[in-house]
Amino acid sequence: MRDVAILGIGMTKFGELWDHSFREIGIEAGFQALVDGKLGSHDLGGLYLGNMASGAFLEQEHIAPLILDYAGLAGHHLPAIRVEAGGASGAMALHEGYLAVASGAYDFVVVGGAEKMTDVSDTEAARIVDATADTEWELVFGATLPSLWAMVARKHMHEYGTRREDLAALPVHDHQMASKNPLAHFRNKVTLDQVVNSGMVADPLGLLDCAPLSDGAAAVLLGPLEGARKYTDTPVKIAASQVACDTMALHHRRDLTTMDSTVFAGKRAFSQARRKPSDVQVAEIDDAYSIGGLVALEDLGFVAKGEGGVAMRDGRFFGKGPTQINTSGGLKAQGRPFGAVGVAQVVELVRQLRGEAKERQVAGAQVGLAHNVGGTGATSVVTVLERMN
Amino acid sequence: MTIARFWRETPRRYNLGGSRCSVCTTVYFPPRTVCPTCTAHRQSLGKMEPFQLSGEGEVVTFSIVHEPAEGFEMQVPYALAIVKAVEGPLLTGQVVNVVPEEVKIGLKVHATFRKLREEGAAGVIHYGYKFAPKEEAGTGPRAGREAEPAPTPALSPDPSRARA
Numbered sequence: 021m022r023d024v025a026i027l028g029i030g031m032t033k034f035g036e037l038w039d040h041s042f043r044e045i046g047i048e049a050g051f052q053a054l055v056d057g058k059l060g061s062h063d064l065g066g067l068y069l070g071n072m073a074s075g076a077f078l079e080q081e082h083i084a085p086l087i088l089d090y091a092g093l094a095g096h097h098l099p100a101i102r103v104e105a106g107g108a109s110g111a112m113a114l115h116e117g118y119l120a121v122a123s124g125a126y127d128f129v130v131v132g133g134a135e136k137m138t139d140v141s142d143t144e145a146a147r148i149v150d151a152t153a154d155t156e157w158e159l160v161f162g163a164t165l166p167s168l169w170a171m172v173a174r175k176h177m178h179e180y181g182t183r184r185e186d187l188a189a190l191p192v193h194d195h196q197m198a199s200k201n202p203l204a205h206f207r208n209k210v211t212l213d214q215v216v217n218s219g220m221v222a223d224p225l226g227l228l229d230c231a232p233l234s235d236g237a238a239a240v241l242l243g244p245l246e247g248a249r250k251y252t253d254t255p256v257k258i259a260a261s262q263v264a265c266d267t268m269a270l271h272h273r274r275d276l277t278t279m280d281s282t283v284f285a286g287k288r289a290f291s292q293a294r295r296k297p298s299d300v301q302v303a304e305i306d307d308a309y310s311i312g313g314l315v316a317l318e319d320l321g322f323v324a325k326g327e328g329g330v331a332m333r334d335g336r337f338f339g340k341g342p343t344q345i346n347t348s349g350g351l352k353a354q355g356r357p358f359g360a361v362g363v364a365q366v367v368e369l370v371r372q373l374r375g376e377a378k379e380r381q382v383a384g385a386q387v388g389l390a391h392n393v394g395g396t397g398a399t400s401v402v403t404v405l406e407r408m409n
Numbered sequence: 410m411t412i413a414r415f416w417r418e419t420p421r422r423y424n425l426g427g428s429r430c431s432v433c434t435t436v437y438f439p440p441r442t443v444c445p446t447c448t449a450h451r452q453s454l455g456k457m458e459p460f461q462l463s464g465e466g467e468v469v470t471f472s473i474v475h476e477p478a479e480g481f482e483m484q485v486p487y488a489l490a491i492v493k494a495v496e497g498p499l500l501t502g503q504v505v506n507v508v509p510e511e512v513k514i515g516l517k518v519h520a521t522f523r524k525l526r527e528e529g530a531a532g533v534i535h536y537g538y539k540f541a542p543k544e545e546a547g548t549g550p551r552a553g554r555e556a557e558p559a560p561t562p563a564l565s566p567d568p569s570r571a572r573a
Contacts, residue, residue, distance in 0.1 A: 170472035
């Protein structure tokens, strides 16, 4: 296996993009990545596209060749491959693209992630995303994705004394960061009181504990690390890309407050990258639900099990410790176009590692980590990136 | 959801029919074809036997749902819980016969046969298990029924009780 670098990045605005179609946003992000990486289309080996549910959202399947076609590349007859892993579809597409380049099968690939969620009603969209949990043994009995995460929150509060306010701290931080991110879905700031008192979705989680439904696309250009400087001044190495899975239903997990998929993907990723949590300066953590971000920090080893609440209360990951999280605004405020999320996390890390994150820049960032979850944790993908000096 | 898709699961959804690994004796719900915990993983193939859950259990965690799943709009706010059955498996289901504020971690419950939801005015009506607090002897709606012979399935369809 050879080393793989990110040579270019691209991303559309996230939000309710009424004026733009799925194919438009997919192509925009992809071209930005190609142009940023200074690669001619004729050198491209293939396209990997992370997308969760275009069929349900748009009545359009088979979207990988569709995006390739409207990118003007149909005549090149490249392989175009769609990847689905619920909310982790984007990171999973990156994993596949990484393996393809690392193995030597392809030299250069574009990994895109795209989702168009606002062409259906909110109720319909909720039904579609809920299906990343177990339809037959959870949803049929009245469960929703937020209510399942709410049960993780309740259990965490019961076991470790985590407070309602501890959950609310991450959305507050996310909105604060997103206010400095021109591509973010929400750029307004929110207070702890507003999060705690937001309309109840599934007790103890309120509306402001939950990431929105967004449209958006993101893309990266991957190639071999060797020779990467021909395409970019600052190659960013993919130091690790690891996937781990677990039981489909939350109720079958070993422990209801631990996402073992995150534990295993994290351990494997730190081992592959020969790094430890304290080496990471910037991390994008999947906080589709506030409790998910809190639990992930424990499961990745950034804090001990049960201490996530205290860490949030103390602002340990909001600028007061060695690792800063969700400088993009996270899923909560940058937005959550499902299939695009995992790729967008990596785009933000590349900006940080290149020193191009402007107002959001974390000084001296060398190592970044992205964590992306599908469903209630049946899939986790952890990616570690490293700036090449 | 088509009729067949729901109908084929009725033995599980109506009667809590699970399975037990005859190699390591672990009980599963819903039934499984292979045993995930048994160290002799593939030796359990063909040796998973039907096992009837009693329906008795305890709330492990819960949420009060205000933004409902489709078809549950008329029931909000409703309590949703993960229940650990006395035989071992964990299940997700609603907790009924109780005001949501009184649902607690550790609450002892038993499974009860209820209407889950209907697919619109003319659609299929889904039935299955929900959980209700376990009554102390001599109190509650089930008082006086203790002398009746227990039905073979844990849950017997009783249309008069088929309310949310």
